[in-house]
Structure formats: C-alpha cells, structure tokens
Amino acid sequence: MAVSISAVVLLGIVVFVLIRGGSVRLGPALACMGFGFFLASTAAGPTISDAIGTVTGWISSI
Template sequence: MAVSISVVVLLGIIVFVMIRSGWVRLWPALACAGFGFFLASTGVAPVIRDALGSVAGWIARI
C-alpha cells in the first residue's frame, strides 16, 4: 500500500510539472487519466498491479 501511494504521488507530481512546462496539454493528460481509471476496472488490472509490484520489489532489493 505504501509503495502504491508513493508511486501515485510521484506520477502526479511528474504530470503536474509536464502540464505546467507545456510538454503535455491538459486534455491529453485528462484522457490518459481517464484511460487509467477505466483500465483499473478491467480484468487486466491485477496483471498490471502484480507486474508493478514485482518491479518495485526488484528495485527495493538493489
């Protein structure tokens, strides 16, 4: 749980900076956020969560 909250905060900061700097416009960012929100309710969400958990575990061991 702590890892996922940290990742959400980090990604939120990155998106905010990218929108402010002009690299990403607001509407494409909102479209990506909506896509992620709806992707989380599909059957592929556990696979993505497990893969990210494995990567986080691998990074923690370094």
C-alpha cells in the same frame, strides 16, 4: 499499499510538471487519466498491479 500511494504521488508530480512545462496539454492528460482509471477496473488491472509490485520489489532489493 504504501508503494501504490508513493507511485500515485510520484506520477502526479510528473504529470503536474509536464502540464506546467507545456510538454503535455490538460486535455490529453485528462484523457490518459481516464484511460488509466477505467483500465484499472478491467481484468488487466490486477496483472498490471502485480507487475508493478514485482518491479518495485526488484528495485528495493538492489
């Protein structure tokens, strides 16, 4: 749980910086956010979550 909250905060900061810097407009950012939200509720959601957990486990063991 702590890893997912940290990832959300980190990705939120990245999106905020990209929007403020003009690299990404608000509309496409909201579209990507909606896509991620609905993707999480599909059958692919747990698989993606497990993959991210595995990667963060590898990184923390280094």
